[in-house]
Amino acid sequence: MGHAFQFTRADAIARHRRLAGNDVFFLTGTDEYGSKMFKTAKEKNIEPQALADENAKKFRELNELLNISFDDFIRTSDEKRHWPGAQLIWKKINEKEDLYKKKYSGYYCSGCEAYVLENELTDGKCVYHNQKPEFVEEENYFFKLSKYADKLMELIEKNEIEIIPESRKKEILNFAKQGLKDVSFSRPKNVLPWGISVPNDEKHVMYVWCDALANYISALGYGSDDLEKFNKYWPADVHIIGKDNLRFHALYWPAMLLSASLPLPKQIYVHGFIISEGKKMSKTIGNIVDPKEITEKYGADALRYYLLKEIPATEDGDFTVKHFEEVYNADLANGLGNTVARVISMAEKYFKNEIAVAVIDKKWKEIINVSRECVDYAMKDYNTPQALVGIWHILRKIDEEIDRTKPWEMTKTDINSVGAHLFDWLNALRDIGYLLRPFLPEIAEKIIEQLGFDEKKGFGAKKGKILFPRI
RNA sequence: CGCGGGGUAGAGCAAUUGGCAGCUCGUCGGGCUCAUAACCCGAAGGUUGCCGGUUCGAGUCCGGCCCCCGCAACCA
Numbered sequence: 451m452g453h454a455f456q457f458t459r460a461d462a463i464a465r466h467r468r469l470a471g472n473d474v475f476f477l478t479g480t481d482e483y484g485s486k487m488f489k490t491a492k493e494k495n496i497e498p499q500a501l502a503d504e505n506a507k508k509f510r511e512l513n514e515l516l517n518i519s520f521d522d523f524i525r526t527s528d529e530k531r532h533w534p535g536a537q538l539i540w541k542k543i544n545e546k547e548d549l550y551k552k553k554y555s556g557y558y559c560s561g562c563e564a565y566v567l568e569n570e571l572t573d574g575k576c577v578y579h580n581q582k583p584e585f586v587e588e589e590n591y592f593f594k595l596s597k598y599a600d601k602l603m604e605l606i607e608k609n610e611i612e613i614i615p616e617s618r619k620k621e622i623l624n625f626a627k628q629g630l631k632d633v634s635f636s637r638p639k640n641v642l643p644w645g646i647s648v649p650n651d652e653k654h655v656m657y658v659w660c661d662a663l664a665n666y667i668s669a670l671g672y673g674s675d676d677l678e679k680f681n682k683y684w685p686a687d688v689h690i691i692g693k694d695n696l697r698f699h700a701l702y703w704p705a706m707l708l709s710a711s712l713p714l715p716k717q718i719y720v721h722g723f724i725i726s727e728g729k730k731m732s733k734t735i736g737n738i739v740d741p742k743e744i745t746e747k748y749g750a751d752a753l754r755y756y757l758l759k760e761i762p763a764t765e766d767g768d769f770t771v772k773h774f775e776e777v778y779n780a781d782l783a784n785g786l787g788n789t790v791a792r793v794i795s796m797a798e799k800y801f802k803n804e805i806a807v808a809v810i811d812k813k814w815k816e817i818i819n820v821s822r823e824c825v826d827y828a829m830k831d832y833n834t835p836q837a838l839v840g841i842w843h844i845l846r847k848i849d850e851e852i853d854r855t856k857p858w859e860m861t862k863t864d865i866n867s868v869g870a871h872l873f874d875w876l877n878a879l880r881d882i883g884y885l886l887r888p889f890l891p892e893i894a895e896k897i898i899e900q901l902g903f904d905e906k907k908g909f910g911a912k913k914g915k916i917l918f919p920r921i
Numbered sequence: 922c923g924c925g926g927g928g929u930a931g932a933g934c935a936a937u938u939g940g941c942a943g944c945u946c947g948u949c950g951g952g953c954u955c956a957u958a959a960c961c962c963g964a965a966g967g968u969u970g971c972c973g974g975u976u977c978g979a980g981u982c983c984g985g986c987c988c989c990c991g992c993a994a995c996c997a
Contacts, residue, residue, distance in 0.1 A: 486996055624924050792956035853961040
């Protein structure tokens with residue numbers, strides 16, 4: 451569900467920008483190396499590559515399920531597309547003499563299959579496995595992150611790399627202020643064979659973050675002969691990441707780019723996590739909800755709506771089936787779906803579907819303008835909940851005016867006025883359709899189709915299938 | 922006394938520079954019959970975590986206390 455959330459957010463942002471006339475390159479992909487993958491594959495008794503293939507397939511399916519309009523999908527285990535870029539940036543960093551070999555030592559817990567920090571130990575034992583970790587030394591390449599500390603802080607401070615929201619910016623600046631240590635950039639191949647080979651050193655593979663972050667440019671052709679996309683689309687306008695990835699995107703990645711003399715991303719949008727009943731979704735608690743189940747039952751746009759509207763822009767948000775169904779009924783079935791049906795049904799009943807072009811009431815122009823501005827304003831900060839609230843405002847106004855003007859009575863005395871109102875309402879619905887395109891792409895098209903607008907003839911509105919059946 | 926965010930109606934959240942404490946859902950009452958028993962209007966529901974201070978006036982500013990969450994570098 452966490453991935454569904456992130457993809458949907460990114461997709462709404464990409465679609466919104468495209469509709470604003472921008473040439474968007476929306477990249478997604480999977481990060482497949484690292485000791486975690488290696489370990490999981492071992493547990494499952496399969497090759498790491500097979501596990502990576504499995505995961506990549508799931509990601510693609512999820513993308514499809516939710517109508518994610520990505521332009522490219524990159525896999526870090528793709529030796530043809532990703533490796534050359536990752537290795538080239540390594541070489542550039544190495545040429546700057548920002549890499550050096552050093553022994554890394556630490557306490558390694560075989561239970562965790564990871565290094566544990568001394569302050570995580572009680573009585574010298576690992577808390578989780580109740581055993582004494584081994585003291586291990588291995589030789590790593592280190593990246594001179596410390597060299598770039600001041601520059602990074604300045605860039606973030608001055609919003610040359612803008613971190614949204616502000617609180618995350620403070621968090622990372624605070625962290626950086628304590629001083630940045632150099633970081634491991636490789637692991638010995640004999641310890642971890644699953645990774646990208648370090649150029650000119652067969653004994654090492656690249657540390658995951660070094661390799662994974664490079665996906666943003668490798669996907670654009672960096673490291674290949676064809677730099678057209680790279681020249682056109684890099685630097686990225688925005689990286690969309692979870693709060694757990696902040697450090698890597700706000701510090702490591704820009705430092706790598708600085709070292710390699712490449713342009714820096716302009717923005718980093720940090721979102722929260724999906725939780726369930728206030729807790730992290732986990733198999734042991736049993737509060738995992740599968741996005742597939744939801745979309746099969748209620749449709750992709752229903753899930754998209756929930757993820758875009760109910761999960762805050764920058765905080766953690768809750769997903770429960772109960773709340774999902776409440777929102778579905780209130781906003782989608784009773785709200786959007788019903789109002790569309792309500793207006794079209796009147797057009798059918800009173801005007802045999804045909805509503806001729808009329809002059810739009812000033813009041814309605816105003817209402818729609820306010821909503822459109824609200825959407826654009828909200829999307830500047832990637833605030834999809836606020837954007838959707840802005841669109842729903844129009845729906846409320848339509849319902850309100852229908853109740854006030856009582857067309858079912860007016861039709862007996864003043865059929866022309868009913869026609870004029872219907873034109874306003876149908877027109878408002880058409881605008882809702884356009885405004886909804888980035889958020890609920892399928893439903894938006896269905897609405898527009900049902901309205902059957904023609905510049906000359908006006909509306910030939912026809913009721914279609916119920917958009918959101920009540921639960 | 923590590924740094925940061927937060928505590929507001931049953932639930933989830935909002936309140937420029939201090940200026941009538943609001944929104945959505947839920948609950949209750951009324952209206953309507955065009956619509957997916959949908960929609961509209963109205964009502965109830967608050968000691969704004971606690972104590973003190975500044976002020977004509979504090980959710981907002983100041984001091985103290987309680988509670989929750991995030992961060993505190995090699996899992997990514």
